[in-house]
Amino acid sequence: MTQRGPWRLRRVSVLLAAPAVGALTLTGCGGSESGGEAGGSAAAADGFTFTFENASGGESPWQLLADEYTAATGVEIETQGLPPDSYGLTVRTQLQGGNASDLMMFSPGAGNSNAVMPLAEAGYIEPLGESSTELIPEGNEDLFVLDGKTYAQPTDLVPVGMVWNAGAATEAGVEVPGDFDAMIEACKAVGEGKSLFALAGSVPQNAGLMTMSISATRVYAEDPDWNSKRAEGSVSFADSKGWQDTLQTVVDMNEAGCFQDGAAGGGFDAITQGLTQGSALGAFVPGAAATELAKATPGAKFEVEPFPAPTGADPYMFASPNYALAVNAKAEPGAKQAAIDFLAWAAQPENSRTFTELQGGVAITGPDENLAPVYAPVADLLEAGDYSPLPLLSWPNPGVYDALSTGVQGLLTGQGDIPSALAAVDAAWDQ
Amino acid sequence: MTATIRKGPVVGEGSSAAGGGAVSRSRRARPLITYGRWWWALPAIAMVALVHYAATAGGAVYAFTDWTGIGDFDFIGLDNFRRIFDDPKLIGSLKNTLFLAFGFLVLTNVVGLCLALALNRTLKSRYLLRVLFFMPVVLSPLAVSYVWKFIFDFKGPLNGVLGWVGMEPRTWLADPTLALWAVLLVMAWQTTGMVMVIFLAGLATVPIEIEEAAAIDGAGTWRRFRHITIPSIRPSIAIASTLMLIQGLRVFDQVMALTGGGPAGATETLATQVYKQTFALSNFGFGAALALLLTLIMLVFSVLQQVATRDRSQGA
Structure with missing residues (x-):
């Protein structure tokens, strides 16, 4: 039983790797x-x-x-x-x-x-x-x-937003950001040696899941049927203001120092270590992982939060089977x-x-x-129905999510720009 | 092993040269001692043809289809190949493959030859050093790559050393300008010992008397190396360069373990794209086209390399 904590951490690591x-x-x-x-x-x-x-x-x-x-x-x-x-x-x-x-x-x-x-x-x-x-x-x-x-x-x-280490955030004097502007301020204000988010930048799918979480309020809150419209061909990623804003949000977060040092090369271990050791206050992982993290880290308080909406917009998130x-x-x-x-x-x-x-x-x-207590912050959203299914599930092939994930990874490393990343997603959709 | 001995006078090459031409031709047609019969190999040939070549050729057919790995498919001609050459990312993968293959070929052969020359005769600790240089070869490429991944990690020992000397840490495997070089370094580090052994075997055949005679005649180190050593180890060069070229063209393990093809495709190779397209994205037809292209590239370069390193003195 003395090995239970580490075993759980290993389990969490493997669980986080599954989005790959x-x-x-x-x-x-x-x-x-x-x-x-x-x-x-x-x-x-x-x-x-x-x-x-x-x-x-x-x-x-x-x-x-x-x-x-x-x-x-x-x-x-x-x-x-x-x-x-x-x-x-x-x-x-x-x-x-x-x-x-x-x-x-x-x-x-x-x-x-x-x-x-x-x-x-x-x-x-x-x-x-x-x-x-x-x-x-x-x-x-x-x-x-x-x-x-x-x-x-x-x-x-399974709700998908961001998993938040409430205990570490309290210690760092950081509250859950109410909107995106507050989040950028929090990224800059968080103490030395800490970051607001831990990102597994070397795993494209983690960058992809982060992008999904951001797109909830930038794309799908306003238009829950966006995927259907894309399937009909009446909209496209490249021409979508919402998707452009989503990827711009990633760029802004990167420039504001929201991620840990060396995030572009980080793996899932950066997430598990960052969250459990309190050096990162949040991460973009499936909501159910918060329960496992809480079990693996006695005394820590984890919860699931929606990604901060743009200033003035209402919160929205994804939850789907x-x-x-x-x-x-x-x-x-x-x-x-x-x-x-x-x-x-x-x-x-x-x-x-x-x-x-x-x-x-x-x-x-x-x-x-x-x-489960970890979902308390999003209970109102779930009860009010302010959520939609995780978009990637209804995309036509795995290549679409891969293109989005890889494109966002390129934004983090400076290899690409937003228009080319979104054009690649459109191309993958049309394959 | 079964041996068949034919009866009759033994006529060697010497007697042939002395004028027994007709008898000699007869002997060449029917050797005195033969081991087995050619048709004994038929079952093995049939199995190889069926399991290896027929299966591979069958797989190649899918290169001309849109099969997703399940259900029906349509033949789409050369569309998959057009898509390959229209996609900048796949062209990038092709370039990465060639960069790694030729970089690997050059690095392993140059460093391997230098090591072999250094550890060939005089150095007292040469046997221990040979073992040390060869040890990485016996390790799993995946295990080696994960060790190097730790070394290259942002919080790993390499950046620790850089920090110790006052330099900024780097994201070695997430930097598009460094990641491919990092992969090449790991590949070469692990395999150079193998090339060293091949060259050591070649150097063992270089007659020391000829080298000494050349030295007495005033030939310097470079001239002895150029005109005695290199011609003598030409077969080793051919073997080592062929093996390294093929190994470089099909590099997969190191890329997957170190970078997964990232960042953003900066280290993707044709082999990793074959895996990704076929098994991760369920584009079996497209993956088969990539695999076929990779096979053709390996075939062409192997033939070219064989032509470049063949021993022309025998034809003279």
Whole structure:
């Protein structure tokens, strides 16, 4: 037990690294009032196989959920935890080779290599029933539904803003910036040897996630349907004032010294060390990582905050299902039904609540009395519905996010400018 | 090993030269001792052809498709190749690949030859030094790269030394002007020992008597090196340069571990782009086109290099 702290830190490091393969890492399982028609049916005598991402290599919440299901129903589940960096490739290969698991974990939408929708389009995923459809949060339909059929079941909501070390900020005499101008002032005022943010600049996806967080108030607060318009071709990144402002914000932050020294070459260790040691007050990581950081650093107080809006604008943020569970279309009939029964069981409020607590997310139905303390600062935003899905999930291919991330990395190192970075994102979208 | 001995008079090269031309030709057609039969190799040849060449050729077909790694695909002709040459980033990757390959070729061969010459004969501690210089070769390229990543870190020992002498720290691996040189340095540091060993083997074949005779005749160090050593180790030069050129063209591990291709693509090579496009971005067709291009480049440069380093004295 004496090794628990370091172990957790290592786990957090691995968890933070997961966006390198596409998106976010931690997940929970949301509750639903609609689940319950199967509820661990005794008819589900067949066992099934279940593949999921296991970032830390340790105890996985998916495994715990599977164990609980087996204990409750007697149905055997053969699990397979795969490392995140090769997860998408491995599952695709298994699906094409005919040896994929009956139940699989994916990312919603089509925007990264773990995404479920391209697989659904190719006929590898079994359509699901009404109970799964009812779990999809409003505005997230295109991440789970294709041609009127639901292909995956959402599990949780993961808010994405910035993770804030409230304890270290108090010690440094810095309050959560109310708007962007205040944030720039705070960047300049924060003490010697400290920075307002820790950035893993050598990992393009961390720069990308930061850009996502900034775009919430610069692009999507005003126009939540911006992605749809881009898909129609009526707008573009290069011509978007919001996206230009977003990238200009990154440049302004860099010039104001908001990041740690040597941020352009920093890795995820810079984030974990900076946040846990208090040398950085915030970082751009998935909201659920705040829970893990808090567990790894006894006495520290972490919370999730929205990225400061431009002066005079209202706060806004992203929150969307992080993972999606889907059933193999080519599974044996008995195993397929067993997997579908499991999904119905997992959707039941009491089961999803346990899973949400294990993973550190927010219930799929929105904040409730079980909301983790780290989300208290954004509870009002979530309750008011002032959020939209993480944009990259509904982008048409992984190259779009990669182009944005790489372009922002180039802004930090002085290799490019805003127009060329946004033009590259448009080009990736149109591939 | 099976040996077949044919009966008959033994006629050597000497007798052939003495005038036994017809007999000699007959002997060349049917050697006295043969080991096995050519067709014994057929199963192995078939396996190599099937597993290696046929599979590779099959993969090359995807270079002309838009396959995303799952589902159906369409043949799109040369579109993937046009896209490669239209994309400045991919042209940059090609330039980086060539820079690393030729930089690696030159650095490892020059430094390796210098080390081999220094550790060839006279130095008493040469055996220990040979081991020390060769040790990095046996390490995993990834492990070596991660050690160097630590050294190059902003808070790492290299910047610590710079700070000690009053210089500003640098973001070595995040600086677009330095990162590629850092990768080249790590590649060369690890592999120079291998080249040194190849040249040491070559230098062992240089007759010391000829060198001594040349020295007695008044040839200086440079002339002995130029006219005796270099011609004698030409096969070693050919081997070392071929291996280093190919290794440089397909560099992957060091780039991925040190920079991941960054910052903003400044150290991307064709090999890392093949991986990124194929496995991270699910552009299998495009990745196959890049891989095919990389293969062709390696083939062309290997042939050119073989032509450049062949021993022309045998043809004279």
